């Protein structure tokens with residue numbers, strides 16, 4: 459744990475210097491008529507098991523504008539430490555990797571943060587993330603105004619899709635049961 463923390467710390471330091479370099483190197487003013495327009499959809503996060511110090515948040519960002527933008531960070535009331543991460547293969551081991559340059563959202567495209575790939579990393583959690591208690595976040599972009607969103611909390615290990623299909627399954631099952639019951643009554 460101690461090793462993990464110091465690795466994360468040095469990663470963070472590397473990240474902030476790289477972030478500044480990125481901004482100094484590529485920041486430019488948008489021309490007249492050029493503007494990103496970011497829409498946030500399906501923000502979610504999994505509940506964390508007791509003792510977990512971190513959790514990954516997921517979201518879809520769509521840029522309806524005519525200029526590329528970059529998600530450069532996020533803030534929340536539950537921790538001071540939110541990072542932008544991706545997953546990459548290190549040999550045959552999947553590891554998280556910070557994204558010093560942020561996450562680019564090209565004009566006219568959608569970028570989905572999802573398990574196994576891009577994610578918001580909430581670190582140093584002082585209390586668990588609990589189902590039914592949405593997490594407020596503010597997303598910060600290179601150009602667009604910050605966007606406030608709420609991550610819906612799904613059960614440990616679930617995803618919105620599996621929660622949805624579980625609900626559908628329940629509905630079907632209920633219907634079948636109902637029909638069987640009806641047959642039996644006849």
Ligand SMILES: [Cu+2]
Pocket residue numbers: 514543544554555577578579
């Ligand atoms: Cu991560």
